[in-house]
Amino acid sequence: MLLQISEPGASPDKAACKQRVVGIDLGTTNSLVAWVGEGSPAVITPSGGAALVPSVVSYDGTDVIVGDAALARGEAHPMDTVASVKRLMGRALADVGAAVSMSPNQILDDAGRMVKLRFSDGRERSPVQVSAAILAELRMRAEAALGGPLDGAVITVPAYFDDAQRQATRDAGRLAGLEVLRLLSEPTAAALAYGLDRGTRGTYAVYDLGGGTFDISILTLVDGVFEVRSTGGDSALGGDDLDRAIVTAIAGELPALDELERKRALGSATAAARAAKERLTEVESTMVRIGATERALTRAELTAIAAPLLERTGKACRRALRDAGYEPAQLDGVVLVGGSTRSPVVRAFVAELFGREPLCELDPDQVVALGAAVQADVLAGGQTDIVLLDVVPLSLGLETMGGVVEKLIVRNSTIPCGATQTFTTYADQQTGFDLHVVQGERETVEACRSLARFQLRGVPPMVAGAARIEISFKVDADGILHVDAVEQVSGITAAVDVKPSYGLTDEEVERMLIESFDHAEDDLIARNLRTEQVEAERILAATRAAVIADPHLLDDDVRAATEAAIVTLEAARSGTDYLAIRGAIEALDRASKPFAERRMNLAIARAMQGKDLDAVEQELSK
Amino acid sequence: MQSHAGPDPFAVLGLEPRFDLDSTQLEARFHERSREVHPDRFVGAPAGQRAAALVQTRALNDAYQVLKKPQRRAEHLLARHGVAIDERERLEPGFLMEILELREELADARVANQLERVKALGADMRRRQQMMVDGLAPRFGQLGRADDAAVLAAIKHDLITLRYLSRYVEECDAAIDASD
Numbered sequence: 001m002l003l004q005i006s007e008p009g010a011s012p013d014k015a016a017c018k019q020r021v022v023g024i025d026l027g028t029t030n031s032l033v034a035w036v037g038e039g040s041p042a043v044i045t046p047s048g049g050a051a052l053v054p055s056v057v058s059y060d061g062t063d064v065i066v067g068d069a070a071l072a073r074g075e076a077h078p079m080d081t082v083a084s085v086k087r088l089m090g091r092a093l094a095d096v097g098a099a100v101s102m103s104p105n106q107i108l109d110d111a112g113r114m115v116k117l118r119f120s121d122g123r124e125r126s127p128v129q130v131s132a133a134i135l136a137e138l139r140m141r142a143e144a145a146l147g148g149p150l151d152g153a154v155i156t157v158p159a160y161f162d163d164a165q166r167q168a169t170r171d172a173g174r175l176a177g178l179e180v181l182r183l184l185s186e187p188t189a190a191a192l193a194y195g196l197d198r199g200t201r202g203t204y205a206v207y208d209l210g211g212g213t214f215d216i217s218i219l220t221l222v223d224g225v226f227e228v229r230s231t232g233g234d235s236a237l238g239g240d241d242l243d244r245a246i247v248t249a250i251a252g253e254l255p256a257l258d259e260l261e262r263k264r265a266l267g268s269a270t271a272a273a274r275a276a277k278e279r280l281t282e283v284e285s286t287m288v289r290i291g292a293t294e295r296a297l298t299r300a301e302l303t304a305i306a307a308p309l310l311e312r313t314g315k316a317c318r319r320a321l322r323d324a325g326y327e328p329a330q331l332d333g334v335v336l337v338g339g340s341t342r343s344p345v346v347r348a349f350v351a352e353l354f355g356r357e358p359l360c361e362l363d364p365d366q367v368v369a370l371g372a373a374v375q376a377d378v379l380a381g382g383q384t385d386i387v388l389l390d391v392v393p394l395s396l397g398l399e400t401m402g403g404v405v406e407k408l409i410v411r412n413s414t415i416p417c418g419a420t421q422t423f424t425t426y427a428d429q430q431t432g433f434d435l436h437v438v439q440g441e442r443e444t445v446e447a448c449r450s451l452a453r454f455q456l457r458g459v460p461p462m463v464a465g466a467a468r469i470e471i472s473f474k475v476d477a478d479g480i481l482h483v484d485a486v487e488q489v490s491g492i493t494a495a496v497d498v499k500p501s502y503g504l505t506d507e508e509v510e511r512m513l514i515e516s517f518d519h520a521e522d523d524l525i526a527r528n529l530r531t532e533q534v535e536a537e538r539i540l541a542a543t544r545a546a547v548i549a550d551p552h553l554l555d556d557d558v559r560a561a562t563e564a565a566i567v568t569l570e571a572a573r574s575g576t577d578y579l580a581i582r583g584a585i586e587a588l589d590r591a592s593k594p595f596a597e598r599r600m601n602l603a604i605a606r607a608m609q610g611k612d613l614d615a616v617e618q619e620l621s622k
Numbered sequence: 623m624q625s626h627a628g629p630d631p632f633a634v635l636g637l638e639p640r641f642d643l644d645s646t647q648l649e650a651r652f653h654e655r656s657r658e659v660h661p662d663r664f665v666g667a668p669a670g671q672r673a674a675a676l677v678q679t680r681a682l683n684d685a686y687q688v689l690k691k692p693q694r695r696a697e698h699l700l701a702r703h704g705v706a707i708d709e710r711e712r713l714e715p716g717f718l719m720e721i722l723e724l725r726e727e728l729a730d731a732r733v734a735n736q737l738e739r740v741k742a743l744g745a746d747m748r749r750r751q752q753m754m755v756d757g758l759a760p761r762f763g764q765l766g767r768a769d770d771a772a773v774l775a776a777i778k779h780d781l782i783t784l785r786y787l788s789r790y791v792e793e794c795d796a797a798i799d800a801s802d
Contacts, residue, residue, distance in 0.1 A: 152665075181665055182662070182665070222653070223653075225653040225656065225657075227653070315802050318802060319799055319802065322795065322798070322799075375662075378662065379662055379665040379666075380665070380666065385657075387653065387656050387657050387660055387662065388662065389656060389660075413683070413687070414683045414686070414687075415683070416661060416676050416679050416680050416683070417680055417683050417684065418680045418684070441799075474676075474680070476661075476676065477660075477661045477662065477676070477679075538666045539668055541666075542666055542667055542668065543668075588668075589668050589669065589670060592668070593670060596668060596670055596671055597670075600671060600674050603658060603659075
């Protein structure tokens, strides 16, 4: 006997069965979490606290402190306090040279992979763990405000984040105990928050200058569809760089005391520069003290200091416009995102670049989180009125003979997308292949970013040139690449070992998960149980809704098997054995598979052919 | 260099296979289909449906790419008629000489860092490309009347020529990207 549960999103008693999902802006300087409560998106603020959580983490042995308290602790414990960790995500030491020389943290090479941080007690941590600490703090805030565990979160990333940076973000979410529903591009999130899709069809530019990253996206919006036409940017350019430029302009090189003293001095100098910069939003001139120098800084001087940095953003904007095939005059508007865009200097630059005054009514610090919350709500409710069509920001390719890159997927391709390339063997009896996946626009491998190396093994020995190894690239909706390989002559799926160039392996993430718990084993089991229970509830609701919607597509034997599997799953879900729940979920999947396939075929057929329902059903039942 | 042995792009978008497509209608169809199959719609669904959504959406996005640009659309339509583009086919020596000279002009302009000249070369070639593309619709219109083989051969010739032209435009764009 099936219980009556309505289609998700259509129930009149929506609040009762509504999922607890949130949007998270994991920013370089500040982070925040938002949700869609009873209608419009709102930032979650703890009572008596601030909405913005500084993206700062301080470690005291195994104690983890996040936010304002960490910022405060940073004065006394600079080496153990990490700020702007976003700049280190998915990056090797070679990529972050500048950050290293200025940061009070010990940032170390890890055999060419993503950097690691060493703390004063000798412990080492990955930037992924540090980011996870921030995400966990936001999760706990949200759970306290929403009155229970979260069912999922949308986490934003710069549109220009590459594959390694995205993987690192997704891993951080996992470590923080979050079900990451989607990685959402920050400019797209902002466009969602502005609701530019209402009204007539329009094409907008989103200029997003954060603390550490710059993104430019060109989107076409109409009736709930947000189609990204092109995206560009610089994932190592932001307001922080302007602060440092101000320091250099005013005080030149700071006196070379010992390393730690120098970094400490730089830290306070940068803070003073940032404060002065922010004051210049309101006034034309302000006093600033950096190092031994104390003098006035004017808006005009700030404009001059900022010019080279802003010009870099201009270059990215021009390229994005070219890629999208638009002249600035053809746009319907420009949206500003990111705290740095509060500055009149930046606004003047953007206005000139695009030939119009930019839109900035929404708080540029909050707009991304609000947009993420909107999408979390959409994903949880299964609505169809909003569709986000995002793109891959950088081309993806394979290294071929001579260190040349063969591009399989070009930048600005709408995701999810895929492409295949067929290779053959050079030598007789060759049974293995080395494949190198790279990302970037340049022709040579050295100039591109290494994503992963594959070793394809088990290719049956054949004459040279006879094998047909089909490599397929698949980018998912988060913009992350998956690679498969099949040898077509023999039909064998050859074994593929992926060594991510910068990312964490699954084993490493598991180990970190265990390390993060005081009572590792118990907590891990509890977490697994909760995860399986959440998944079980989701599958049960979806299956019941499907049965209510399309009962005519259920054969008697499939119905009986499905109902039996539902009963088993309900029983398992109320228990404490997470493996039993997982088994019951898989059993329900199998039992209802014929039904699910018919529903899917029907939905596709309906969509593709535009025929009426009866005709399609007749065809399907043949 | 993709093998396009996938589903029929016209069928995926639910359109009649023809060259002259209304781009507004094409975009509207693409948006409609995206609503139906996009993975965002299936986040809470069982694994099988999620996987199917990914496959369907990739096919949809690929189909849209084929139909959106006139050149790719034309190449696809030609393939439907059993005519493949073979770039090794000879074009007129006069045309090839012209392209060679234009390439040299572009190379000279790049070396001398004459960005405006590069832009002008690119703009000229774009105009030329557009004119050729505009000529494709009437050609496709002639199919089914008398000598299809001849019409298809003429279209094929135009498309091979267009490949040279669009590669040139890409080189100009790349030069602008690099020097900006």
